[in-house]
Amino acid sequence: MTHQIHIHSPDEIDLFRASIRGFVEGELTEARVRAMDDRRALEPELRSQMAQLGWLGLSLPEAYGGSAAGVEMGVVLVEEVSRVFPSLGTLLVLWAMGARAVSQHGSDLQKSQILPRMADGAYALAFGISEPDGGTDALRCKTRATRTESGWRVDGSKLYTSFAAESDAIATLCRTAPLEDGKPSRGLSVILVPRAQDGVETRRMNLMAHRAACTCETYFDDARAAADDLLGEEGRGFKQLLSTLDEERILAAAMYVGIMQGALDGMVAYACDRVAFGKQIGGFQAIQHPIADVATDLEHARLMVSHAARLFDRNEDSSNAAAMAKLFASEAAARATDRGMRVMGGYGLVQEHSMERLFRDARLGLFSPISNEMIRNQIGERLGLPRSY
Numbered sequence: 397m398t399h400q401i402h403i404h405s406p407d408e409i410d411l412f413r414a415s416i417r418g419f420v421e422g423e424l425t426e427a428r429v430r431a432m433d434d435r436r437a438l439e440p441e442l443r444s445q446m447a448q449l450g451w452l453g454l455s456l457p458e459a460y461g462g463s464a465a466g467v468e469m470g471v472v473l474v475e476e477v478s479r480v481f482p483s484l485g486t487l488l489v490l491w492a493m494g495a496r497a498v499s500q501h502g503s504d505l506q507k508s509q510i511l512p513r514m515a516d517g518a519y520a521l522a523f524g525i526s527e528p529d530g531g532t533d534a535l536r537c538k539t540r541a542t543r544t545e546s547g548w549r550v551d552g553s554k555l556y557t558s559f560a561a562e563s564d565a566i567a568t569l570c571r572t573a574p575l576e577d578g579k580p581s582r583g584l585s586v587i588l589v590p591r592a593q594d595g596v597e598t599r600r601m602n603l604m605a606h607r608a609a610c611t612c613e614t615y616f617d618d619a620r621a622a623a624d625d626l627l628g629e630e631g632r633g634f635k636q637l638l639s640t641l642d643e644e645r646i647l648a649a650a651m652y653v654g655i656m657q658g659a660l661d662g663m664v665a666y667a668c669d670r671v672a673f674g675k676q677i678g679g680f681q682a683i684q685h686p687i688a689d690v691a692t693d694l695e696h697a698r699l700m701v702s703h704a705a706r707l708f709d710r711n712e713d714s715s716n717a718a719a720m721a722k723l724f725a726s727e728a729a730a731r732a733t734d735r736g737m738r739v740m741g742g743y744g745l746v747q748e749h750s751m752e753r754l755f756r757d758a759r760l761g762l763f764s765p766i767s768n769e770m771i772r773n774q775i776g777e778r779l780g781l782p783r784s785y
């Protein structure tokens with residue numbers, strides 16, 4: 397039985413934050429998180445725990461068992477979880493993207509079959525967009541889908557598909573019509589390819605960061621999908637994905653705010669505890685001032701994320717605010733965790749402290765879900781500067 401979360405006032409947002417923090421502090425102990433990170437997999441029971449708390453249905457429509465909460469609430473959830481365990485933050489971001497894509501573009505049948513199961517934690521959707529030859533340049537998509545008598549045949553491969561091996565289906569960007577000159581975004585479609593079949597193979601990648609997020613290489617070799625597995629309109633898949641991007645960027649930025657908060661908590665505690673030359677190291681200005689800079693960056697990033705989320709929830713244009721929040725928060729998280737490692741000296745490298753994991757996990761934000769160079773290109777273009785690529 398999932399729990400619906402009702403949020404109507406700022407007080408209730410604070411209560412929601414406190415309840416997440418209570419769960420995170422009680423259940424996501426450093427030892428448990430470290431064990432999942434080392435095993436490179438989330439404990440399966442975490443999904444049902446999160447479903448019972450109502451976290452997995454947070455952004456889903458109420459008609460399908462969700463709470464229909466806005467992105468502002470998603471930001472609180474992702475931030476609080478990522479303070480301790482960014483791999484789990486990645487799962488929550490993907491869940492929100494899946495919920496948005498199916499609610500917005502799915503058929504009535506897809507909505508009724510998928511969304512209630514997502515709220516229960518019984519259905520997981522991975523997103524296969526990046527390919528070996530196209531990450532930032534996702535329009536180079538070579539995976540192709542062709543019509544068969546009963547649906548679709550999919551061939552090709554994807555790279556870095558988070559949680560692919562643990563998913564029920566992979567929302568796969570496929571070329572369904574030949575590339576037209578000068579318009580590579582046309583002729584692309586999203587197909588929800590069922591994962592458990594002979595034509596789909598997933599191989600876990602041993603990455604340095606987000607190790608429990610089950611990042612995979614995914615191969616489609618005569619993979620099959622039903623006609624009903626097409627999400628939205630044929631040939632408009634890229635456009636549909638664009639409509640989920642602002643939310644993804646805002647939630648990704650919230651993840652990096654969480655990482656900064658975790659790093660700040662860790663470095664302050666250590667700076668108060670560690671003694672050198674007869675005094676707490678936090679009493680040296682060389683330690684104290686950079687920590688103050690991290691706290692200032694954190695405040696700045698949090699305000700940017702919350703501004704972007706509010707614009708999004710009010711249906712106002714949030715694209716620039718989302719892009720800037722993702723850019724600033726991810727760069728600031730990389731700086732913050734680097735600073736954390738310096739404050740902690742040798743202990744920063746010891747794997748029993750969260751700083752080592754937060755430092756690794758912060759590296760992802762510089763280029764994913766979109767690289768900060770590409771984000772800067774987009775911000776530049778919105779200022780009226782010529783396209784640089």
Ligand SMILES: Cc1cc2nc3c(=O)[nH]c(=O)nc-3n(C[C@H](O)[C@H](O)[C@H](O)COP(=O)(O)OP(=O)(O)OC[C@H]3O[C@@H](n4cnc5c(N)ncnc54)[C@H](O)[C@@H]3O)c2cc1C
Binds near residue numbers: 522525532606763
């Ligand atoms: C842990 C992890 C999880 C991921 N999860 C998913 C997932 O679930 N689904 C999915 O589809 N993808 C996923 N990705 C892929 C991620 O989105 C890509 O890594 C990202 O889009 C960058 O692509 P790339 O790594 O191929 O880098 P490239 O595109 O090869 O870029 C390399 C460098 O070139 C720069 N560059 C490229 N083009 C330009 C340009 N025009 N102007 C300036 N600089 C440029 C980039 O900024 C970067 O610095 C994941 C990646 C990782 C590591």
